[in-house]
Amino acid sequence: EAGVAQSPRYKIIEKRQSVAFWCNPISGHATLYWYQQILGQGPKLLIQFQNNGVVDDSQLPKDRFSAERLKGVDSTLKIQPAKLEDSAVYLCASSRLAGEQFFGPGTRLTVL
């Protein structure tokens, strides 16, 4: 089966600009996660969806980050406006209910 797809793979923007990342989970996976991985650190959960409902967004900086999962399939993560400290790899993962999480290749964001 196809894995988790993410695009773009790389993005370079200037601070205060906006950016959006897209994720297509594995077919049939109800749960979708967005993690942020800053260089030299482990991934940190930003938001978790179950179908199209938010389960946990306690670590999402809601003043600048937003995410949606329309129709319970694809998801988009947006940053507006971006700050220098948002430079990171953004990982999308999906799983069946309470199952193993499968990760996509990530989007590497550089904010100048």
Added chain:
Amino acid sequence: GNSVTQMEGPVTLSEEAFLTINCTYTATGYPSLFWYVQYPGEGLQLLLKATKADDKGSNKGFEATYRKETTSFHLEKGSVQVSDSAVYFCALSAPSYNTDKLIFGTGTRLQVFP
């Protein structure tokens, strides 16, 4: 709160050497423990897991035992290969009423030379 601490890298070994990467955790309740691997240019992959105390996870010659008394989940391999060069992440999941998120350590880079 829940957290994972793993040894800093890089760990540099010669081929066929014995590998240990230390991992300890802090968690309430009974977490599941994981090792993920990230090969150069690729996404995170689950390497092995253990869901309860004294369980041993194993895969591709790697092993880790869930030790509740020492809150540890050290990764070991008897004979490493150049192809094992990657970044290894220890992680836990302590499911609560609303989330089964993974909490990761900072990662340990392994470099194996021929």
